Amino acid sequence: MSRNHVSTTVNGDQVEFLCETGQTLLDALRDELRLTGTKEGCGTGDCGACSVMVDGRLVCACLMLAVEAEGKNIQTVEGMADGETLHPLQRKFIEHAALQCGICTPGILIAARALLERNPDPTEEEVRYWLAGNLCRCTGYHKIVDAVLDAAREMRGA
Amino acid sequence: MRYEAPKTLEQAIALLSGAAGQASLLAGGTDVLIQLRSGRIAPQLLVDVKAIPEMRTIVADAGGYRIGAAVTCMELIEDEAFAREWPGIVDGVKLIGSVQVKGRATMGGNLCNASPAADSVPALIAAGALVQIAGPLGRREAPVEDFVLGPGRTSLGNGELVASIQLPRRAPHSGDAYLRFTPRTEMDIAVVGAAVNLTLDGKGVCSSARVGLGAVAARALLVPAAADALIGTKVDAAALKRLAAAASAACRPIDDKRGTKEFRIKVAGVMARRAAAIAMQRARRQG
Numbered sequence: 001m002s003r004n005h006v007s008t009t010v011n012g013d014q015v016e017f018l019c020e021t022g023q024t025l026l027d028a029l030r031d032e033l034r035l036t037g038t039k040e041g042c043g044t045g046d047c048g049a050c051s052v053m054v055d056g057r058l059v060c061a062c063l064m065l066a067v068e069a070e071g072k073n074i075q076t077v078e079g080m081a082d083g084e085t086l087h088p089l090q091r092k093f094i095e096h097a098a099l100q101c102g103i104c105t106p107g108i109l110i111a112a113r114a115l116l117e118r119n120p121d122p123t124e125e126e127v128r129y130w131l132a133g134n135l136c137r138c139t140g141y142h143k144i145v146d147a148v149l150d151a152a153r154e155m156r157g158a
Numbered sequence: 159m160r161y162e163a164p165k166t167l168e169q170a171i172a173l174l175s176g177a178a179g180q181a182s183l184l185a186g187g188t189d190v191l192i193q194l195r196s197g198r199i200a201p202q203l204l205v206d207v208k209a210i211p212e213m214r215t216i217v218a219d220a221g222g223y224r225i226g227a228a229v230t231c232m233e234l235i236e237d238e239a240f241a242r243e244w245p246g247i248v249d250g251v252k253l254i255g256s257v258q259v260k261g262r263a264t265m266g267g268n269l270c271n272a273s274p275a276a277d278s279v280p281a282l283i284a285a286g287a288l289v290q291i292a293g294p295l296g297r298r299e300a301p302v303e304d305f306v307l308g309p310g311r312t313s314l315g316n317g318e319l320v321a322s323i324q325l326p327r328r329a330p331h332s333g334d335a336y337l338r339f340t341p342r343t344e345m346d347i348a349v350v351g352a353a354v355n356l357t358l359d360g361k362g363v364c365s366s367a368r369v370g371l372g373a374v375a376a377r378a379l380l381v382p383a384a385a386d387a388l389i390g391t392k393v394d395a396a397a398l399k400r401l402a403a404a405a406s407a408a409c410r411p412i413d414d415k416r417g418t419k420e421f422r423i424k425v426a427g428v429m430a431r432r433a434a435a436i437a438m439q440r441a442r443r444q445g
Contacts, residue, residue, distance in 0.1 A: 004161060021159040021204060022194060044192050045259050046345070057232065057261040063188050064262065067161045068206065111257070132344035133256020 008069040010035065011079030019066040026050045028066035029076060037077040037106045041135065048134035051107035052076050058114040060133075077106035080113070089113055089151045096147035100138040108134045112148045120156050124149060163206040167213070167292050167321055170205055175294045175317025177203045183319055185213075185228040186262040188255065189271045213266070213321055216240060223325040224290070227266025232257070234265065244325060245440055246334025246353055246433075247285060250278040253338060256345060266320045272306045275348040275373040279306065281336040283370030283380050284355035286326050293318030303370070303380040329366075331358040333440030335433040338372070339417075339425050348373045349417040352405060352429035354437045356388060362442075364388045369401070369434075374409035374426050381408040384430060393438050401434055402427030 003018040010033065017032040026043075029035045029052070041049030043062045050061040053075035080087045089109050092098070099105045108131060115122060115130045122130070127148050128141065136144060164170045174181050179202035184190050193199045207213050213228040216237055223240060231251045234240060241248045247265075254263050254277050268278045269289065282302045289305045291298050294317040302323075305313055314320070334355035340346035351372030359365045369384035384404040391397035411422035 002160075021161040024191065043195065045188055045255070048256060048258055051258055054261075057230075058258050059261040060258045063186075063191050063259070065161070065184070065187065065191070065204075068187075068208075114257075129344060130257055133258045 004067045006067055006070050008072050008074060010074045011076060017066070021065065021067055023066045024062050025052070025054075025064040025066050025069050025074070026061035028069065029061060029074075032066075035076055035078050039103050039106055041103060041107075046133075046135070047104070047107075048111060048131075049104050049107045051110045051134065053110060053114060058111055075110070077109055080109060087113070088154050089116075089148065092147040092151040092154070093144075096143045096150065098139060098143040098147040099136075104134060104136045108136070108144060112151070115148070116152050116155060120152060122149075122152060159201060160203045161206065162203065163209045165209050165211075167210055167319075170207055170210060170319060171292060171294055171317055173203065173205045174319065179203070181205060183207060183270075185267045186230060186264040188259050188263040189267060207319065220327065221324075222327045225265060225323045225325070227269075227320045227322055228264050229266075231255075231260035231263050231265065235260070243328050244281075244285060244334060246336045246355060246437065247278065247281045247325075249336040250281040250351070250353065253277040253336075253348075265323060269302065269305065269323070270312055270314070270320055272308070272310050272312050272377070274309055274375065274377055275351065276378065277336070277338060277348055277351060277372070279378040280351045280353035280370035280372040281334060281355075282323065283378055284334055284336075284353035284368045286355070286368055288324040288326075289320055290322045290324055291318050292321045297321075299324070301380075303378070306377045308376045328444075329357045331360075331441050331444055332356065333437040333442070333444060335436035335440065337429045337433045337436070339429055341416075347416065350374055350411075350422050350425045350429055351378075352426060352433045354388075354401075354430060354434040356393070356434070356437050356441055358438075358441050362392055364391055364393050364397075369405060369430060371405060371408060371426055371430070374411045374422050376410070379408055381405055384408065388434060393434060398431045398434055402431040405430035 039049040041047035045063040181203040182201040184206045213226040217224040336353040338348040338351040353370040356367040367385040367388040387400035406427035
């Protein structure tokens with residue numbers, strides 16, 4: 001079977017990889033590029049653990065083929081911190097203990113950042129609706145929502 | 159499996175109709191990738207239509223709106239002018255999965271996947287939308303209510319694809335709305351969906367209406383009897399009651415874990431009545 005050559009941008013870096021047509025972007029990120037921060041939960045777009053940004057859009061990496069990444073700009077959780085300095089959302093997740101097993105956390109961080117870029121001052125209800133596609137099976141949602149609201153406050157300088 | 163991303167409709171049609179084995183069309187992929195993964199489909203060729211400009215654009219002109227079949231739900235939701243014109247369609251599109259899913263999923267895919275519970279379809283039927291189909295024999299169009307034949311089945315022939323969805327020009331004082339019943343507010347599948355689109359005359363009398371129902375039959379339904387209950391009235395309580403009765407009478411639902419037949423029949427009337435009330439409010443606001 002012929003493999004597809006893909007060149008794309010991940011977290012600002014130009015990268016190239018080979019993939020089968022049936023491979024998802026999630027497979028390519030984890031197996032070809034060794035960026036394992038993006039997690040596989042359900043593999044069917046229901047849990048949001050594989051949330052990444054593609055050309056500024058929040059999407060599930062399990063619902064996109066790797067070949068479709070050609071020429072795109074992809075952002076994953078690995079690009080969220082600035083060197084050793086955590087993103088405010090990452091810091092607030094730790095402060096609020098908004099994770100336990102951590103499988104859902106990268107996806108929720110990416111989704112929450114996408115929300116705050118669109119809406120720096122969301123209500124609790126808006127946070128909950130926006131994150132409806134991100135499932136957490138251990139911490140529950142209160143601490144996650146608290147962390148997002150607190151990060152939003154800090155990022156607004158309020 | 160080969161992957162192609164043609165740049166024109168003609169190339170896409172040639173690929174689909176000329177394929178030696180099974181060929182599948184890829185737009186948002188939120189259904190296709192799951193079918194690939196589960197083995198439900200195993201095509202030799204995937205034709206990605208997202209590089210075709212006509213399928214990726216929202217065009218507003220004097221004739222109405224033309225929505226490319228590969229425009230994502232989020233792109234449509236964010237088009238403020240469209241949302242002012244067709245808020246009921248946006249009601250439906252907003253319910254198609256999570257933000258992540260809507261970032262990829264398309265209204266064209268929601269239509270072609272042909273689920274009886276597809277959230278955008280009842281509102282498209284109520285709107286009087288036409289499916290613009292392109293194929294090896296040229297172009298044709300079909301009303302949305304005739305396009306879906308049953309669960310997973312459409313009237314698309316070999317090599318044909320949905321290029322866009324055409325919405326008619328809006329008359330003044332028009333409004334539409336879609337409501338669905340689900341146990342949860344998000345990330346759920348409609349137990350019943352109802353859409354109402356209506357136009358008022360200068361005296362506030364309903365001069366035209368269309369009603370679409372979802373998840374109450376093998377495919378989404380256009381219900382002329384329910385629309386007739388509104389036309390010629392001021393959409394008062396008596397008219398709404400007749401609308402609800404006509405909507406319930408049109409239902410041919412199944413019993414399943416989401417709801418019983420009796421429940422679906424009853425709730426279809428309730429959803430239609432409430433959607434009509436919202437459509438009325440919106441029509442009154444529209445100059």
